[in-house]
Amino acid sequence: MLLPYYQKQSKYNRVSQPLLVTRVLVLTAIFILTPICVVLRPLPSSSPSAAHYSTQDFADDSPALQEPMSGPTQTQRPIDPTELAARLDAQLAVDALFARQSTTLVQAISRYELRTNRHPPPHYERWFQYAQDNKCLIDEYDQIHRDFEPFYELAERDPGYFRRMIERAKSELAADSSGICVIDIHDGIASASGYCPTSYVDAWPITFDKFSRILPDTTFLISSRDEPRVVFNTRDPAALESALGNATDNSPFHISPRPTTAEFFDKQSGCQVPISGHGFMRSVNAEHSFLLSTYQPGYTTDLYPLLSMAKATPCFSDILFPAEYYYDRSWWSGKFGYPDIITPWEEKQPKLYWRGSSTGGKIVGSNYHNFTRFKLAKLASAHPTLMDVAITNFEKHLCDEAVCDGARVIEEYNITGKGEPRENVYEFKYAMDVDGMSFSGRFLGLLKSGSLVFKATIFTEYFSPWLRPFEHYIPVKPDLSDLVQRIEWANANPVEARRIQQRGLAAAKRVLRDEQNDCYFAAVLFEWARLTSFKLSL
Template sequence: MSYAPESTVARPLLALTTPNHPGPRRRGNRRARVILFVGLGVFTVLLGGMYFGPSAGLPIPERFAPYYAQPHTGSGAAHPQPPPGAAKPAPNPNEFPTAADVAASAEKVTAGADAAIDILLASQPSSLPSARSRYSLRTGRNPPRGFDAFYAFAKERGCLVEGYTAVERDFAPFWRAEKTRKGWFRERVRVMEGKLVNDAHGVAALAIRDGKVQRPENGATYFDGDWENTINKFASSLPSLTVLINGRDEPRVVFDVAGLFDDPPTQPPAPTDPNPFALSPPSTGAFFADPVRKDVCRPARGVGVLEDVPFLLSASSAEFTTDLVPVLSMAKTVDASTTVDATAAGMGGGGGSCFADVLVPGEFYYRNSWWAGKFDYPNNIKWEDKKPVLYWRGESNGGHIRGTIYKTFPRFRLIDLAALPENQGFLDVRMTGWHESHCTDDCDAEPIKKAYNISGKVVPREDAYKYKYLLDVDGNTFSGRYLGLLRSGGLVFKSTAFTEFFTPWLVPFEHFIPVRPDLSDLMAKIAWARANDAEARRIQEAGRVFAERILTDAQNDCYWFAVMLEWGALWGE
């Protein structure tokens, strides 16, 4: 992996925290400290917007305001429109950039994206005592056993030492429950482990003993072996414990944690689910909307109404438990505490706390993993040579199809959008594969495949390089291709009802363009990107550089380590 060179502005910042980095270290670094202070301030504001309350998120940047609320006219013209009859200015030949101008502009954009990452890295604790004290300040607890080893592990691999507020947020309900009765966490894990012996339901119970991970006798998931390899990199720094890991793409723990944060804290209920992780309602829409059941939370309406999210409306795969169970998962439905003014930004929100899963990086996001969607060769098309069209190829996987319910699924909505005459020339999207298993009861496959021209023809992933705009859209849950798209050289438009481990780090309108789950604002945002090419390019490059420099395989390992530290602290000695 090759990184762009550091910007000259950022070198003094790295010199403050990197012992062998060239540059001022003791004298003449007042200016660098000022820059660092300002950078920390900006970074703090960004994180503050992400984590503190549904109304504390960042507003939509002013530059987006004219485009966000206006519907797309289909004309291809930029919004806002000039008044009728207004004369068009004569073209100025000097306005067209030369090849040298284009190259210089691209270099400047990349340097700006790199400088932002340099500031982020320079804001990390520069010593172990600093890292320990800052952990205690955030959590009110002493650092857990193994924290010193985590610091060394992260420093050696160039990972973030802090910035794991999402980890602390995910474990907060379990710390709250542990506060009501010491030993609750370990007891609950052991109860669930016992219930999963005969049928694991896609949940692996991994035991760590004497610094090594012991593989369970019953193969529980597709990822058996992968997780053990990751955790064994730092297992020697963990206490003996048992960890539950969900091998499905979907979140599994349907439990509203809001009551645990009452004052005084509510005692967590005793387990009542006789067969945990086996609850598969015929209709998840009816399950979540059932007014009678008291053990089912109500999903946050901010992620789109129930009918906008296939996983909530008609999940193709859903095996839940309604007990509060600590389990590590790859995704859960979006929550206001994980997004930046999520409703306004088009990424859901609304204060939901319906799923209590703890997030970890999935194998789909390890570049060296068999599961990762890889490009055979790097992007070889310059930005200015790419088509100003939004590109997507994917399969029909979304919810379970019954009758005409599929028309509400985002992937089918996307194809319907592209078929509208007013949207011609804006979208190049096709459904390339059909999931038979999603079409059983009350589902006639052939007419649907014919109507949506689902041929089964696979196209090279590298075709995406030809386009400026790329779409990441949910199937039944997350697509798993997001980070690859960010690295590919296109501006990513992301439509999702889910949050993943990296969600708090990637900022809407700064690293990608958020799109509502029902795609109702997609056309307006494509029109904005066309009318604001330089800004679109800047966002694209910021997302690419962040994915290349921060969201690495090593960073995934560090995230797992941070999660396992918290698990070990709750487990106890």
């Protein structure tokens, strides 16, 4: 592992309330007085690492290759007042978010206590200073509090529960890690305990070393798979007593129903995932690849503490952390070439664009017809004036020839195997983000692309409370039943569509930076460390 990373940061110069008011007045005056002939210049990049990258000849699912490339010549064009207003609105929204954060340790502690009804974890002042130095949000961590709340409630009844379940997991995983790593933090240094089976072997050490120096000693469990693992509905009325009872899962993190996972989820509490959050309950289970036929299940039905990249609630109770897909510094990031020079909005095609592989789940017979990506391709073929969609690569490892006719699937969906540069999305007003094996990992990259993002997912991720539907992106039901209607709305309401696009762009660039991800990850581990040595004195 790498040694801890030390770098002195400037103090957090937060946007004060009077300054925010002044900025509103100044920017409003600019909007009113700026001549239409003002030349539009590209927005500054959110970080020095967002240089130019080439993804030529790679499918959209592939991480961007970090090779410099020259960009097109920037041309001058008049500012559209509608665009200026949308940018102003987006920048003010982010300014307001930062302006309402705590500015002192005392204030931060009081707000933490108000939100959680408990004191902050030991050494919270270290995290607070780290967050200020890195210009992070201070108070907006409700997702962390939600993820840990069941464990705090258990700790009130059984203070040793959290640590005991960690030790039990380590023992169960000793022979077969099932994609889970055990990470020790000792004297500010992070190191893997035993075998760590992960594709992020080069990425995680860099991430951990950004903040391990401020962490108390602890040991945590982290999943290297995209799929969530802890199938336990804490909202079930019997869940608390069930967790306090003896563990019933004889093979934790190894439950792998075959040939599909559909029947397994049908029997689990909270695992009927609704298509919509309102109206009559209608399950999406029969229309989503993850729920129908998970590629790598490896579940447990006991409540173990485990860090995962995404989860479907209330079916899963994993604790969320930022995936490497969302770090600009990471090879796994969904970066795009020419991040500061994009096709002007009015020159983009008013269509929805998506390219990707056939990921989603194990194909058994004709079940792929209900996989989200295949449904998207079929829907697009029926609406060519609204969508430009293609499956570019067939994932053979998801097709066991004993139960899957790969040639038939390839022919049915005209899968050519030819990838396209992900920068092609710049030519379209709308970009689609849709689940694959689990979450897609593209979301932040698409928000930064300059297109309005349409997102269909059943998963919660660490940023879900920060990136809100109808404010930063257009939500789409996971069965895609309202996608056509959503696109037609965007075409009929260009001003409002532009406002949402700009808000998503500003939030992705200014809020969800690498440093913010580090602050989130560190905050998670402070809570984790407290629960491993919980005392009834909170």
